[in-house]
Amino acid sequence: MKILRVNMKEKNVRWEPVPKEYEQLGGRALIAKLLLGEIPPACDALGPHNKLIFTPGLLGGAIVPTAGRLSVGAKSPLTGGIKEANAGGTAGDTLGKWGIKAIVVEQQPAPGEFSILVLDGDSAELVPAGDIRNIGTYATADRLQERYGEDATVISIGQAGEYLMSGAGIAATGERDQRSNHAARGGLGAVMGSKGLKAVVIKKALGKAVRMHDDKLFRTACKEFAQALITSPKLGVKGSQHLYGTASIVGAVNEMGALPTRSFSSGRFEGAAELRGEKLREIILAREGKVGTRCMPGCVIACRNLFNDKEGKPVVGSVQYETIGLVGSNLGLDTLDDVATLNYMCNDFGLDTIETGAALGVAVEAGLAKFGDIDSLVGLLRQVGEGTVVGRMIGSGCVTTGRVLGVRRVPAAVGQAMPAYDPRALKGNGVTYATSPQGADHTAGNAFGARLEVNPLGVEGQKELSLKLQIIAAMLDSTGLCLFARPPIISKPQLMIDMINGIYGWGWTLEDYDRFNREVLRTELEFNRRAGLTPNDYRIPEYMREEPLPPHNTVFDVPDSDLDSVFDTL
Amino acid sequence: MKILRVNMKEKNVRWEPVPKEYEQLGGRALIAKLLLGEIPPACDALGPHNKLIFTPGLLGGAIVPTAGRLSVGAKSPLTGGIKEANAGGTAGDTLGKWGIKAIVVEQQPAPGEFSILVLDGDSAELVPAGDIRNIGTYATADRLQERYGEDATVISIGQAGEYLMSGAGIAATGERDQRSNHAARGGLGAVMGSKGLKAVVIKKALGKAVRMHDDKLFRTACKEFAQALITSPKLGVKGSQHLYGTASIVGAVNEMGALPTRSFSSGRFEGAAELRGEKLREIILAREGKVGTRCMPGCVIACRNLFNDKEGKPVVGSVQYETIGLVGSNLGLDTLDDVATLNYMCNDFGLDTIETGAALGVAVEAGLAKFGDIDSLVGLLRQVGEGTVVGRMIGSGCVTTGRVLGVRRVPAAVGQAMPAYDPRALKGNGVTYATSPQGADHTAGNAFGARLEVNPLGVEGQKELSLKLQIIAAMLDSTGLCLFARPPIISKPQLMIDMINGIYGWGWTLEDYDRFNREVLRTELEFNRRAGLTPNDYRIPEYMREEPLPPHNTVFDVPDSDLDSVFDTL
Secondary structure (H helix, E strand, O other): OEEEEEEOOOOEEEEEEOOHHHOOOOHHHHHHHHHHHHOOOOOOOOOOOOOEEEEEOOOOOOOOOOOOOEEEEEEOOOOOOEEEEEEOOOHHHHHHHHOEEEEEEEOOOOOOOOEEEEEEOOEEEEEEOOOOOOOOHHHHHHHHHHHHOOOOEEEEOOHHHHOOOOOEOEEEOOOOOOOOEEEOHHHHHHHHHHOOEEEEEEOOOOOOOOOOOOHHHHHHHHHHHHHHHHHOOOOOOOOHHHHHHHHHHHHHHHHHOOOOEOOOOEOOOOOHHHHOHHHHHHHHHHOOOEEEEOOOOOOOOOOEEEEEOOOOOEEEOOOOHHHHHHHHHHHOOOOHHHHHHHHHHHHHHOEOHHHHHHHHHHHHHOOOOOOOOHHHHHHHHHHHHHOOHHHHHHHOOHHHHHHHHOOOOOOEEOOEEOOOOOOOOOHHHHHHHOOOOOOOOHHHOOHHHHOOOOOOOOOOOHHHHHHHHHHHHHHHHHHOOOHHHHHHHHHOHHHHHHHHHHHHOOOOOHHHHHHHHHHHHHHHHHHHHHHOOOHHHHOOOHHHHHOOEOOOOEOOOOOHHHHHOHHHHO | OEEEEEEOOOOEEEEEEOOHHHOOOOHHHHHHHHHHHHOOOOOOOOOOOOOEEEEEOOOOOOOOOOOOOEEEEEEOOOOOOEEEEEEOOOHHHHHHHHOEEEEEEEOOOOOOOOEEEEEEOOEEEEEEOOOOOOOOHHHHHHHHHHHHOOOOEEEEOOHHHHOOOOOEOEEEOOOOOOOOEEEOHHHHHHHHHHOOEEEEEEOOOOOOOOOOOOHHHHHHHHHHHHHHHHHOOOOOOOOHHHHHHHHHHHHHHHHOOOOOEOOOOEOOOOOHHHHOHHHHHHHHHHOOOEEEEOOOOOOOOOOEEEEEOOOOOEEEOOOOHHHHHHHHHHHOOOOHHHHHHHHHHHHHHOEOHHHHHHHHHHHHHOOOOOOOOHHHHHHHHHHHHHOOHHHHHHHOOHHHHHHHHOOOOOOEEOOEEOOOOOOOOOHHHHHHHOOOOOOOOHHHOOHHHHOOOOOOOOOOOHHHHHHHHHHHHHHHHHHOOOHHHHHHHHHOHHHHHHHHHHHHOOOOOHHHHHHHHHHHHHHHHHHHHHOOOOHHHHOOOHHHHHOOEOOOOEOOOOOHHHHHOHHHHO
């Protein structure tokens, strides 16, 4: 395997063999180690010293189902700490097949100079972006696939990233005409913009496969893992996650009173029934959209959808839970058509829907638009593409929007907007938001699935639960596995160990595996410490600790001492 | 003496005797102790737990010349740390004469509810602001003096504070029709806005005087102090500070290459001759404006001016050095008329000219206006009063403006804009910016005056110099003394000790005095530590450590180890 170093100042590329210390790393684990070792943690996130990393997980390119996610990492301009965000699509699988452990983008050109990186196995070059500028991620992907082949993967930023908005994400294409897989969080699109990198094109790795150290060991484990997914009641073809995708939980979160509603002022939305996964499926089927498709090659869960408008024309895919929560109920919108409209715009501009939904909610609170009024919200969001100051404010996320508009009800931790679980009604997620080195991020340790084991409204057991989940999340994000695919690995970690040993021959034991996962968090925490983040930067905002959330009228009351000791046993 | 507590939620006031622990404190020292003791340092600066304090210095109300400054303090929404800013005018003197050690404003009303505090000696009440809303500080002062008497002091915020913009300051009136003394820095105007307090009216303390413990001791010291000021070559009637005010140093700072020019991209401005103090005096005299007037009762330096337009109509007073640097050369403007135009607008909106000039420079870098083009700059600044998003962004200061616009050349430390000395060419000030608990603030320890003792371009001796100056600044800001009046006290600290002992009878020794001054800094540093600030929050921005500043082409290269050890001997 090898690493591609791309110098955006000198405009050159350089292959290097994988240094020994990075050999047994991938995805989020590699990002953590590389950033801690190679950049000054206190550096300017949008300056020349930051590095932007694209890396598949350790299973990337092998035939493990749902394990082809692409990890993107850098110091975050949003949180000031370390960030890894990952996306489906074909990038992770393709990089793995090409034997590329990471693309590391370094330095930066003069402001306003943009290039495209074109990668074809062993050859790589930077070409000027030319007229691929100031356009959305859809047009970018279309034009580049026209030029480089329909089966090429395109990773790109939209206008948000070009303008260095810190709510900007990075989009990646999938199989065929699939668009809009997003490494959305933490403003990594702005880092890509600061590097003057409009897009990365990766040609298909035709006829390439990952070399196996012990094919039999790998295949046995992989088969058992796939079977476990297929036969799972939740994940299999009759399972709610296959049928309704991530939106399957809208009803349950609303029921438990944790669904962000009107800028996190309630946990229950009277229009939630219209936003449920069941409704989503019903509408999509009626309009001949798509349900049950996959976002990554070989995925057997296939939770993805493509949402059509009333005329049957595709709007956006995949409409997901967090988006429904943040640009739907959080903005008082009670139709999936409205959600899809905002979702498409975010995806095309290259914006994180979570961050943007939260920012729009803050803007509504300041009187710039109205809850439930799609036209006023579209009017604000449209300006992101136009690059107006209003658009750039919204695109910079909820904390900056709150600062400009003097709004203190800003649902963020470590500078990053909260996903669609109000921490006052799902306190385990609150602990994750307030302790994860990734900032407020449900993928860093989502307690929703454990709501029957640990009372979501109680304080007890939350810190232990969050730590457990954060360790699992670190493993998922380092191997390229989708969050949905975690149950078989949690039940039987040996499956993961066997797959990794089968591919690489590292002879990992359960202890090595556990140490690996914990080391990811330790490294990230150390990065953030050196970056100057303190416990106060992580805290749940003051208003959520004092303003009761209907319908349970609870506040976030996990004591600071619990938060500060989450990692004591790491 | 007594303290007035004002509860903005309950809309009531309460007098209390001065608690023992605050007895020997005033101004900045009282603010530090009170905030550390009474508010959670990690609280939301614009939330109910912050407290806004108005307090005269220890000499306030006595007849000490140039010692009537009003200190205002709170946790800063701009820096996230503690903040004290002070202003001339009649407030400090009047509060001292009324025997009021502090007004402490607590809690907050529902958003949008504004009141006015009216104070007449022992009686105080909150009245609804009524139509005194959404107007500038000039109109506010006019209307309130009409209502409460021409000799009442009016402390107020403009639109910037009402909108909670974190670049908002607080204006205070002076003798007769004098306006625009500003406690400008750190966003204290936004804190006042968050308390729903549009203005404080203080009726004149007719026939009141500070009770003296030892009148003779006081008078002897006070007389010697006044004589020293009057006979000083710099401060006396033939002195440059009396003749040209703070603007007397424009030429010297430009000559040394430290004058902020075009958003801190050069330290020398080709148009500086047109901005010099000599030119300022010449224009003002030609237009029959005022020079050599005082901002506080009894001041013998009298450095204040009133700038008239070409028709001889008053524009703004006092045009000062930092304003000339930040809204003049920093914006490429080379006429004092342009400076006065922006200065007036900032004063009326209730904005810090330093923060706003820096924010405008950042906006120019992003293409929103042009250097040297007053119309485009006025077009941006006007929007502060209109409350547009553009205006609110500019009014929120340079860091927020940089975040929205994706500009990384942001001249700030601890979130606050730098005054008019580029730290690359006056490194002692860089050390102060990067270590003072007050953030980038020249009044916290200005090395300009020591430029002949310590080479401003060198590293050696800067940290020792900064510490010495920071200790002196803490003393000045706690006693109500103007920065200009420091030389006699530095030469002979016993003068200060005698004046304080004369008034209060505390029997201070030189040791007590030194301990007092140092304790201010220690308390503030502890507040900031608990608020979660780390050395990384204080650092000079990356670009200033890497981008050489013409004409000397130096970077800020005082090592972190020097910065981190400034207070080792505190």
